[in-house]
Amino acid sequence: MNTISFAGLGIEEPLLSRLADFGISEPSPVQAESIPAALSGRDVLAQSQTGTGKTLAYLLPVLQQMNPEEKALQGVILAPTQELAMQIYREAEKYGEPLGVGVQALIGGAAIKRQLERLRQHPQLVVGTPGRIREIQALRKIKLHTVRTVVVDEVDQMFQLGGTADVEHILRGTLRERQLMFLSATINEEIRSLAAKEMKDPVEIGIEPEQRTAKSLEHIYFITEERDKIDMLRRVIRHYDPARTIVFINHTDHISEVEAKMNYLGLHAGALYGDADKTVRAATLRRFREGKIRVLVASDIAARGLDIEDLDLVVNLDPPPDTEHYVHRVGRTARMGRKGLAVSIISAKEQFIIRKFSRELRIQISLREMYAGNVIKPDSVSSGRRKAVKGAGRASEGRSATASKSSSHQVTSGQGLPRKGAENKAGISTAASGSRSVTKRLGPGSVKGDNRTSKKNDQDRKNKGAPRWLKDKQNKG
Template identity: 35%
Template sequence: MAEMGYENMTPIQAQAIPVVLQGRDVMGAAQTGTGKTAAFTLPLLQRMMKHDNTSTSPARHPVRALVLLPTRELADQVAEQVKLYAKYTNLRSTVVFGGMDMKPQTAELKKGVEVLVATPGRLLDHIEAKNCVLNQVEYVVLDEADRMLDIGFLPDLQRILSYLPKQRTTLLFSATFSPEIKRLANSYLQDPVTIEVARSNATASTVEQHFYRVDDDDKRGTLKQILRERGLKQAFVFVNSKLGCARLARSLEREGLNTTALHGDKSQDERLKALEAFKSGAVDLLVCTDVAARGLDIKDVPAVFNFDIPFNAEDYVHRIGRTGRAGASGLAVSFVSARDARLMGDLEKLLGKKLELEALELEADKRPAGRFNDGQRAWQQPEGDEARRESRSPREPRSGGRYESGSRPVRAPRAPADPLFDKPYEPSAPSDAPPSWEVSQRPAVRSGSPNIKTRKKVPALFKSAPAPTQDN
């Protein structure tokens, strides 16, 4: 704790740690960024110290604590925190999540671990492959449980919990509580202690929030203007779709901003590299979907931009929780267009207050004006005599009556019109007249019975070959 710089407990830690040390089940709710990870990890490690041993046998290191999380990034982050907290113990820990090869994960599990951090889907894969046994689990943590229910993990959670012993300590932590979460708690928690250190769905008081009325076409320019005016070095930029995320990242990159994208269509290796680059400061803007809205703890991020208002109002609380963490100040800017009226209504209902929309005066377009393009995105300003010619109206002729070269191109003389193409269409024969090819071949005099009809002539594409003669 001393090496990590921890001096004072946050409210959720102060209330949860003593209860967990007693072995009680907990339902914990707190604002995002207030230290929920330490609130459940530290007391669990303390209680498991009785199992601390230096044996190399996997049998002496069974899984005793299971931590389930909704996203891969969050699982990786919690696993890193657990390793730091358990640095001076012999307790082993590892993480398993999807999008990566199972073989290295299987090798770690076969060595034996006391703390297993996992996402539900990949954990079920290892259970079915018999890579891990959960019959000695003493502690189960469901972190960001509301998010796990939102993305459809309830059946997987129920299957995983069925593999665990009945006698266990279950901890459920979430930034928001919903009726579904409470039903889950009633099913799997035994006489839980409810710890709620802040009003449900409340935003951190250290985050300065602004809502700007912006047209969709002006959002990118507004984003660049705010970054420049406030001197922001790093920021999250949240959008609602994976396609919009990729397009916005490419667009900002072309305009000279150091940007990377993070969304669900990227491979896990690409997602981890993007996060690492943003954490190290190699990337200034992280354009992402709500896959990065939950639990990611990146220190000293000064701002969060909601390029799109989230479809789910609760995601707004999690998005702006990426800044202003651990008591620091932060900035949250949201761009509101005309089509966001319903989403803003849902957000006002969730936060319980009226949100004022601010007007932002956009700077004039500073692209150089000109009348020719050199193949780049911006039009170039002519120089010298060309610039003086461009300053004159293109409709203003010279004294001689002709337009000056460069101010208006001289059109080539029009070709003389052909009177044939100006005439209206006139049919050469009445519409009910038989075709000429049939008339020309009609016999003049008909001999024979009037009851025998002649064969109708049809046009042939190819002429029939002449009958062979005696010479041939």
């Protein structure tokens, strides 16, 4: 069977050489479907799992069709978050450099003055967030009437973050005959409605739409008390010992607390959330990529679309709000066919959420337990406990049998008993010694088992502390 190549899809030099420099030789399924359609100028609505190479699926044809000699803006790529926009920008710079295509980042949170200065270099491609591009557009510092291609990445997240109005405003400023591409891991009715409104006869690409998570990704979960979740997180990270881990938190108020506890445990954690300063977020991501931070505690917004190399473990310390968030969280690992592990740490009352994800996504999310420092199946835990109990029972029986045997041996051999002739030397036998001790306890003149003596002794105990006249009266009686 002939293997599809990038050259066979229509990609030309020097992009082919650039792909080879980074060890990319074969296109992924979404790239194989999207690149020919994009090169032909068709509008594209593509759905594919996260980590399948969607960025290159649109970036390669967009760059190849640009004219570096034309000092005008020709393409715009929109991303919902600053981190994803920066990631796309770095890829665009990397592949656009050999073509001589100028790329500019227009991202919210950064100094707008510096961005305006760089726009004077007349880049052919702009990568940014919709809010910042619209802001610069309102200042009349960017002209979109020459834009021939618009790409909206993670379009479903764009809807959730309320950026749809900005996207529509930007689209109205571009050429009427422009090319439009929407890409995401999930496509809902709102996206289809916008596509029907803005696109012309789009090519719809769905790479295994029923398989919304990577096949090479393993899904498991642990049940623990709410107060023990941090400790379970520690045990999970210590057990699997990955080079990098992303831990997802639902509420940003809890991120700093989890970060502090991870650092206290010596796991070198950093925080990434939407309200943080852009410079701080960029520095945190850089340290995480470089391996200086081992655990990245993040919110959904901040970690949307991140592509981190050698990321083997993703942990949901809080259950995702819905299946779409679950898909995007776990999609940070097992990218481009590599293996990965997605772990959810939940309380017993949250177990129904995991069942819902498993049912709606048609994936197996298996229950696991920590037992004796190992991660095993629950039935294995019960089996191990039964074996431990049986083993303890056998050991107890063995000890009892040994003790009984030892006792029998001692009696038979006469150990622990007076030697023959010992009573003659002492002038008293063991039995006699025992009689004297009993006599001493019961009182003078008493005989063991005499009820009258016992009653008298009981009466004496009752009279102890009574007035003298009462004692004399009772004695007389």
